[in-house]
Amino acid sequence: MSDHPTGIKRWLFTTNHKDIGTMYLWFAFTMLFIGGAMAMVIRAELFQPGMQVVNPNFFNMMTTLHGLIMVFGAIMPAMVGFANWQVPLMIGAPDMALPRMNNWSFWILPFAAIMLVAPMFIGGDFMAGQGPAFGWTFYEPLSGQYDKLAFFIFAVHLLGFSSIMGSINIIATILNMRAPGMTLMKMPLFVWTWLITAFLLIAVMPVLAGVVTMMLTDKHFGTSFFDAAGGGDPVLFQHVFWFFGHPEVYIMILPAFGIVSQIIPTFARKPLFGYASMVYATAAIAFLSFIVWAHHMFTVGMPAAGELYFMYATVMIAVPTAVKVFNWVATMWKGSMTFEVPMLWSIAFVFLFTIGGFTGLMLGVVPVDFQYHDTYFVVAHFHYVLVTGSLFAIIAGVYYWLPKWTGHMFDIRLSKIHFWVSAISVNILFFPQHFLGLAGMPRRIPDYALQFTEFNQISSIGAFIFGGTQLLFLYIIIKCIKGGDKVSDEVWEDAKGLEWEVPSPAPYHTHATPPTVK
Amino acid sequence: MEPEVIAKTRVSNKKTAGKLLIIVVAMFGFGYALVPLYDVVCQVLGIGRFADIESGKYDPKAQEQLVKDMAANKDLTRNVTVEFITVLNGGMKWEFKALQKEVVVHPGVMSTVDFYAKNLTGRDVIAQAVPRILPGNATKYFTKIECFCFTQQIFKKGEARNMPLRFMVSPALPKSINTITLSYTFFDTQPVALK
Known part of the structure; x- marks a missing residue:
């Protein structure tokens, strides 16, 4: 070898x-x-x-x-x-x-x-x-x-x-x-989501590079893009930043959609429901991500027409996102479901990401956002989509493909403990933050008024459990790399896709002769 | 895989990379294009510094006419409270305050308020005050006839002086607005190279 x-x-x-x-x-x-x-x-x-x-x-x-x-x-x-x-x-x-x-x-x-x-x-x-x-x-x-x-x-x-x-x-x-x-429309959904994500990255990472370059020249070379003393405008910074920043959040979630769309059909033993609509929904989300950025800055003093436009455009994103969530549920519907570890994480993803999506809708509504802006409600929202969304999908993907990468099955008992402790503690961690935000606790403060104490303590306890549990994840991965039960090439019963046709563990060079796709 | 297929793929990979690189460069440019674009949008909507322009800041002749028209329509029955806030940017070591916290004025009548500043930095400073009016839609109805924010202010080490602000509120100010807050932020222009 x-x-x-x-x-x-x-x-x-x-x-x-x-x-x-x-x-x-x-x-x-x-x-x-x-x-x-x-x-x-x-x-x-x-x-x-x-x-x-x-x-x-x-x-x-x-x-x-x-x-x-x-x-x-x-x-x-x-x-x-x-x-x-x-x-x-x-x-x-x-x-x-x-x-x-x-x-x-x-x-x-x-x-x-x-x-x-x-x-x-x-x-x-x-x-x-x-x-x-x-x-x-x-x-x-x-x-x-x-x-x-x-x-x-x-x-x-x-x-x-x-x-x-x-x-x-x-x-x-x-x-x-x-x-x-x-053909393009035969590609696994993970590949599709990454193709679209990669285009998003190419479109917005240069804008991020541009905005930090403007900061650099403002600071060291005497330009005044954002420096009000020289006629610049700090609000302009927010516009340019969020023109990058909003597509960025979809850059972090679209591949997660892809991972989950691979896992759920495997363990529901049904093909993905509405494959084509999944592809179009991904593309629609990517397109909409470019025209909604100012919903992060409803409180800067935009004209009402601007606020309304950004509100409507933002809420519109719920449509393609709901298409995805319903498709995942429809894939599971009447499937021969089993609950292997990757599937547990994926189901948790669908459920908890949807909560994050709903709070996102709430934040997208202008009059409501004036109340929630820069509070812990925002923190709770984006941790639901990024931790129980992106991170859960990543963990699900690791458990799904790790046996293919290493040739060994991971410790199932430990990984189930990892799942259940994580899934419970992450909610202890982030759910109370919704209440803190609604009660008016601002984000990014090291100290707070006394009435916020209990929910903060609950949240912190959840955080210590959730954080500590991830050490178990590290242990499970190392243990799996070092050894474990040998897995078949297919790994999961009747798993579909070219990656399950190569040997386990995947040899250093694969597909040297292109496989045939029916 | 046959060598000619590999060679062909290699060529098309380079072509794809080249095309994508063009997008990257174009988007970097687009980031910068957002700067003038932002100006255009502000102009169309009459917000930001363009609201200031409507109040006659940059054209003395137009301003003279504007002030005359406003004075002709003065409304002595209406009271508008104007509050003053003074802010120092980034921990600048200055003393800076309005000598009156607020004044009650009639639309169309000229008023003068003095601001006091003292340079405590221990060096000469060229400072720039940047005004901001709240609510934002009152900006174009608030005409500054004379303002220390029109030019950069040079303060020698330890120098202190009063600076006047002469202003007039337009009789066209929407009836829903009874209080206008004028905030000044003083910037030390030292970090900005002198142009």
Whole structure:
């Protein structure tokens, strides 16, 4: 089997899609724990009113870096990792289209991550909180006052380069390297969602690069895009940022839709209900994501006509999203359902993501948003879609494909414990935050009024359980890599798709001769 | 796979990558294009700095005429409260306040209020005050005839002085608005290179 270099050189110089996919996934996992540790600091501080654990600036730095690390370090790289592993396997390609660029787009990431967190350690006092502390949305004019802003800006530039190269690679692979007979409308839904996601990335990552470049020139070269002293406008920043930011949230959820759309048919033992409508719904969501950005900024003082337009357009997204949710439910309807671990996570995804979708609808309604804006209700909303949405789908995907990657079945008893403890604790963690928000607790504050204490304590207890349980996930994965029951090539009973036709574990090179697709 | 198929795929991969790269460059440009686009939208809607323009800020002749018209229609029966808020940007070490917290004025009648500022930074500062009016739709009915925000203010180290604001509220101010809040934020322009 040693048809490839071994040791460190294998990983540094590899152009193999499986190696690179593995590196992406491990990188994302590492970042999940770093960002998760920061979340633990946040919840520890919020366990009681008053200041106990860290000072306010350190707290703000934690919320900022937690958000940035989870978005750009954990969720996005994990999805790219899945794409690297699975897209060639699922479309019958021997590798990614541009393997050398693939290597580069991964190896930029660790350096970007280091640049992002480095300012925490530069300067005198670590506990003073010297890193970026302006929120993950880095609104001007606050972010413009940060003296080590250049670290942040160049980290974002690098992350952008990595994502853009990764996306170009994925699109080229899907468009040019499908096995004969694999027409676009025969592609597995995971491949479809990634094709659309990659186009979203290509369209908006350059805008993000543009906005941070404007910040850089404002700060160091005397331009005044956002600097009001020179005639600029901080509200312009919010528009440009959210033009990137809203498609970004779909970048994080569309591949999750894809993963779940692979898993549910397998364990319902029925083909995906409404395949074509799923494809069109994904495309519709992607299109709508470009024309709704200002619903993040209803309170900046827009004219009523603007508020109404952005409200209607936003609420319209519920239509294609509901098409998806109903299709998943219809796939399960009268299926021969079994509840293997990936299926448990997927069902939890459908249920809990829908809660996040509903709170999103509430936030999209202008008069209501004026009340909820920048409260814990928003925090609860986006954690339901990102944790119980994207992250649950990622975990589901890991359990679904891990036996194919390693050739071993994971420890089913432990993984069921992992699921149930996570599914319960994540609700203890985030559900009370809805109530906190409705009662008026603002987000991004290290201290709060006394009446918020109980719900914050419940939330923090949930957070410690949920965070701790993910260590079990790490243990389960390591145990599965080291050994376990051998699995068949098919792994799951009657699983459909090209990835189940290659041996388990998937050999280093697969589909060297293109498979035939009926 | 046959070598010629591999070679063909390689060529089409490069072509696809090239086309996608064009999209990337175009979208980077689009990000910058949003800046003038934003200006156009503000102009069409008459918001942001364009509301200021309607109040006659940039055209002294038009402003003179505007003030004359407003004075001709003055409404001594109506009271409008104008409140003043002063803000220092980013922990700037200055003293800055309005000598009156609020004044009650009649539409079409000129009023003067003094603002006081003192430079405590320990160096010479070129400062710029940026006004903002709330509610936003009152902006174009609030005409500043003389304002320290029209130009950059040079303050020597430790210098203190009063700066006047002369303004007039338009009789056309919608009846629903009885209170106007004028907020000034002072910026130290040092971080911005002098142009």
